[in-house]
Structure formats: structure tokens, C-alpha cells
Amino acid sequence: MVQSSKKVVSAVPEPSLRRMPAYLSFSEGLMKKGQEFVSSTQIANYMNIDPTQVTKDLSYTSIVGKTRVGYEVKAMVEILSNFLGFTVMDQAFLVGAGSLGSALLHDDGLANFGLDIVAAFDVNPVIVGKKINDIGVYHIDQFRDLAQEMKAIIGIITVPAEYAQSVADLMVAWGVKAIWNFTPARIKVPSDIVVQNTSLYANLAIIFNKIHTDKEKVI
Numbered sequence: 001m002v003q004s005s006k007k008v009v010s011a012v013p014e015p016s017l018r019r020m021p022a023y024l025s026f027s028e029g030l031m032k033k034g035q036e037f038v039s040s041t042q043i044a045n046y047m048n049i050d051p052t053q054v055t056k057d058l059s060y061t062s063i064v065g066k067t068r069v070g071y072e073v074k075a076m077v078e079i080l081s082n083f084l085g086f087t088v089m090d091q092a093f094l095v096g097a098g099s100l101g102s103a104l105l106h107d108d109g110l111a112n113f114g115l116d117i118v119a120a121f122d123v124n125p126v127i128v129g130k131k132i133n134d135i136g137v138y139h140i141d142q143f144r145d146l147a148q149e150m151k152a153i154i155g156i157i158t159v160p161a162e163y164a165q166s167v168a169d170l171m172v173a174w175g176v177k178a179i180w181n182f183t184p185a186r187i188k189v190p191s192d193i194v195v196q197n198t199s200l201y202a203n204l205a206i207i208f209n210k211i212h213t214d215k216e217k218v219i
């Protein structure tokens, strides 16, 4: 069985986990400015949330605050990066090296967050056999062999929605433990497989909705 080399983090509420990368980014900014300590109030003001929420979130990690001075910024950066699994690389396969897929293949920043895309798969003969940002693009028929050889544990799906389920089935059959699904399709996988659906368009819908609501208020 393929195992992640990342440390296992005990169950943390998802909203807390979602806030932590922002705490990390804020702390990294403070570190660059040479600030040594940061209080929960300062983090809370930045996040626009209550300081007790910050304290609660950070209590899931091993970060310990000091009375009156707060948290040591350097320790925050180190501990949060480790805690979030950003310091250890996990390998991933990407299926669908089209417009979005190739943008992800070009994103070297993913490596800073612990994600190493080791191979891409597609069906388009124009793309198959090429390299995108030094990552080989293989025919989907080669998935089984390469999955066994490369043992990536994360699958990224960027195919047209109608192929999402068959790609997910293939990924699960050949050992991925998590799927990052960028398609609008909702895939069905065994309960032990982690699935994250990501959509830029869902955020856009919220922006449009808010703009229109504000417009109506003004008119």
C-alpha cells in the first residue's frame, strides 16, 4: 500500500484548517518585516475574526503563546508549515492536460505547498508525448503502468466533466488516496478516499451575486 510521508494530523475542524494557510502567510509576511512576536488579536484583526477563534485554531497545533507577547513568529511559520503538510512533498498525477491542467502543470508554486506533479495524462495526440514545464504527458492508457511505477497518492482531475467519474475510478483502482477535482462533476468514490472539489466559478458566482445585490440597493 502507498503511504504519504506527511505526518498524520489528528482530526481538525475543516474551517480551522482553511484559516491556517492565511495565518501562515500572515506570519511569513511579519517574519520578512523582522517582527518577532504576534498576538492572537493581531492575527484576528488581519483575519477579521474573533481572537478566541485564532487561539482555538492554533491550539490544534503545537504552537504555544507566551503571556503578553503572543506567539513567536518564526516558530509559527515553522510549525504551521509542518502541520499543514507543506514541508514534505507528496506526488500527484494530473489527468487532462488542457487549458486548466497545463496551467496547473506550469504552477511551480504548488511545490511550495508540498505538491509534486510527477506525470500528466491526456488522450489528445497533440499533447501526449510532450512535456509541459518538464512534466511528461502520457496517454491515459499508460495510467495503470505508470501508477504502479510512480506511486503518486494524489490525483488531480482536469478533464471535461463527463469523463470525471471514469478518471476518478481509474485513479482509485490504481492507488490514489486523494482526489483534487477541478471539474464541476460530483464524483463518487469509496469513503476512505479524500475528495476536494475546487471551482473558481463558484467564487465568481458569489462575486456576481454580491455586485448585483449591491447595485439593486443603490438603484
Ligand SMILES: NC(=O)c1ccc[n+]([C@@H]2O[C@H](COP(=O)([O-])OP(=O)(O)OC[C@H]3O[C@@H](n4cnc5c(N)ncnc54)[C@H](O)[C@@H]3O)[C@@H](O)[C@H]2O)c1
Pocket (backbone or CB within 6 Å): 095, 096, 097, 098, 099, 100, 101, 121, 122, 123, 124, 127, 140, 157, 158, 159, 160, 161, 163, 167, 181, 182, 183, 184, 198, 199, 200, 201
Ligand atoms: N475548477 C475551476 O475553477 C475550473 C476552471 C476551469 C475549468 N474547469 C474544469 O476543468 C476541466 C477542464 O477544463 P479546460 O478548460 O482545461 O478544458 P480543456 O478542453 O482545455 O482540457 C481538457 C483536457 O482533457 C483531455 N481529456 C478529455 N478526455 C480525457 C480522458 N478521458 N482522459 C484524459 N484526458 C482527457 C482533453 O484532451 C483536454 O486536453 C473541465 O471540467 C472544466 O469545467 C474548472
